[in-house]
Amino acid sequence: MHELGVLNSMVHTIERIVKEQNVTAVHKLVIEVGELSGIVPRYLEQSWPAASYKTFMEETKLELIVIPGIVKCKDCGRVFNAVYSDLNCPDCGSNDMEILEGNDLMIKEIVCN
Ligand SMILES: [Zn+2]
Structure with missing residues (x-):
């Protein structure tokens, strides 16, 4: 489980960002997690x-905020939620997919007091 490491580096990144803005406290952190990000x-x-x-x-x-994993089958072209x-692929059984959406983990919003 590497989620803790991911969050640790995120905290450091955000600390750098908010210090530049002279902010000392963050009320809420909104993160978008793709279903296919592995997180x-x-x-x-x-x-x-x-x-x-x-x-x-x-x-x-x-x-x-969980972002659905949307993929496209490279064999038959079917687009589905994976x-x-x-x-x-539910149609042809192929596992050769192009990921269209839901592959990322990103900071969506930093809400400061
Ligand atoms: Zn297919």
Whole structure:
């Protein structure tokens, strides 16, 4: 589970950003998690208290927006919603997919007090 490491580096990144803006506290952090990013939203939530502990984001609320994993089958062209563990085309059974959406993890919004 690498969610904790992901959050740790995110906290550092955000710290740099907000310091430039002279902000000392962040009220809420909104993260978009793609279903195909390999990051498990539930693990992100569970890791947040540890990742933010003793940092300037200790009081920050974490909000997750899950982005559906949309893929296109390279063999038959079918576009469908896939999850990380199951990347097989429901029509032809191929697993050769082009990911159209849901491959990223990104900071959507940093809400400051
Ligand atoms: Zn197919």
